[in-house]
Amino acid sequence: MHVVSPALDEGPLALPQTGHRIDRHDADRQREDWLAEVWRRPGTRVLRVTGDRVRRTADGARPALEPAHGELPVGTVYLGEVPAADLAADLAADLAGASDEVSADAPGGVHVVAVEEPEDDHADAAADMVSTFMLRRDAAELAAVDAGLLTQAVAILAWHRGAPFCPACGAATEVRSSGWMRACPQCGAQSFPRTDPAVITAVVDRDDRLLLGSAVRWDASRYSTFAGFVEAGESVEQAVAREVAEEAGVDVVEVRYLGSQSWPFPRSLMLGHLAVVDDAERAVADRDEIRHVRWFTREELAAETAAGRIGLPPRSSISRALIEHWHGGRIEDAEPHPGPQTPVRDRDRDSSRDHRRDEGGDRR
Numbered sequence: 520m521h522v523v524s525p526a527l528d529e530g531p532l533a534l535p536q537t538g539h540r541i542d543r544h545d546a547d548r549q550r551e552d553w554l555a556e557v558w559r560r561p562g563t564r565v566l567r568v569t570g571d572r573v574r575r576t577a578d579g580a581r582p583a584l585e586p587a588h589g590e591l592p593v594g595t596v597y598l599g600e601v602p603a604a605d606l607a608a609d610l611a612a613d614l615a616g617a618s619d620e621v622s623a624d625a626p627g628g629v630h631v632v633a634v635e636e637p638e639d640d641h642a643d644a645a646a647d648m649v650s651t652f653m654l655r656r657d658a659a660e661l662a663a664v665d666a667g668l669l670t671q672a673v674a675i676l677a678w679h680r681g682a683p684f685c686p687a688c689g690a691a692t693e694v695r696s697s698g699w700m701r702a703c704p705q706c707g708a709q710s711f712p713r714t715d716p717a718v719i720t721a722v723v724d725r726d727d728r729l730l731l732g733s734a735v736r737w738d739a740s741r742y743s744t745f746a747g748f749v750e751a752g753e754s755v756e757q758a759v760a761r762e763v764a765e766e767a768g769v770d771v772v773e774v775r776y777l778g779s780q781s782w783p784f785p786r787s788l789m790l791g792h793l794a795v796v797d798d799a800e801r802a803v804a805d806r807d808e809i810r811h812v813r814w815f816t817r818e819e820l821a822a823e824t825a826a827g828r829i830g831l832p833p834r835s836s837i838s839r840a841l842i843e844h845w846h847g848g849r850i851e852d853a854e855p856h857p858g859p860q861t862p863v864r865d866r867d868r869d870s871s872r873d874h875r876r877d878e879g880g881d882r883r
């Protein structure tokens with residue numbers, strides 16, 4: 520490949536949800552008694568998730584992990600075992616002082632389960648903004664292990680909400696494998712959590728400029744990379760070329776995979792690429808999904824963003840990671856800590872396959 524951009528030869532993308540060490544205990548979690556056994560262990564911790572939100576600890580620094588007590592709640596899902604060293608210092612110290620059973624069962628590790636906390640329609644949305652971490656908004660703020668646990672919990676709980684009935688015969692299904700499978704008591708069909716592959720692409724030309732698009736559904740100053748679902752019967756590379764041609768009118772001549780990110784809204788796996796085009800002058804927005812496309816040099820993009828003339832996707836998104844990967848470093852936003860203006864919760868219920876809004880559609 521003729522290298523036109525240093526970004527093609529750099530290491531993997533810096534993504535908030537990766538880089539953790541969570542042992543999912545695949546063999547153990549298939550045991551019928553595993554979840555009940557884990558629930559009884561004094562060291563086990565519970566992540567209570569509403570949509571894509573989780574309550575913060577009292578100091579606001581990390582997602583709250585509560586001890587497990589009482590009856591095992593229906594719908595509990597096993598997430599995995601986390602090294603104690605990766606947990607918040609106070610929790611790790613707490614566990615070190617706990618009973619021998621903890622250290623005997625899980626030397627250095629803590630089992631974490633997820634429980635869905637129903638929406639409280641009377642809750643104060645503005646207060647929620649402050650007292651919770653939202654995966655879509657805050658993933659980049661979280662420690663890798665916390666982002667990993669929350670991503671996993673949001674994904675698997677969304678699957679359960681959408682899969683109460685057997686796809687083969689329509690009977691109500693039963694949860695098995697500590698929350699990782701649903702079985703039909705009528706016809707025996709088994710269903711597993713689904714993930715939909717989507718491609719997301721940073722397009723560069725031979726001068727190493729970056730092409731970004733402003734989607735019709737965002738405000739006109741917001742720019743992002745190009746994305747779409749892999750269609751039936753299509754390879755990932757074909758999907759990259761098709762999406763870029765459809766949305767921006769240019770032909771991809773080279774493409775390189777750079778990394779992936781789970782984006783559980785409700786179940787996408789974003790496959791990040793950098794693509795090279797030869798026909799930069801032909802770039803044109805499709806006007807259907809993309810309002811406007813524009814080529815940027817590194818200096819232009821940094822300057823326009825810092826001045827607030829354009830907005831980039833949130834730091835939690837792979838789109839931002841792709842853009843900064845091309846740029847060769849962090850790009851500062853005009854406002855250092857912008858917060859969303861409106862609650863995100865209505866969109867958590869949305870099962871639309873349109874991830875583009877999710878990728879770029881935060882309302883900062």
Ligand SMILES: [Zn+2]
Nearest residue numbers: 685688703706
């Ligand atoms: Zn069935």
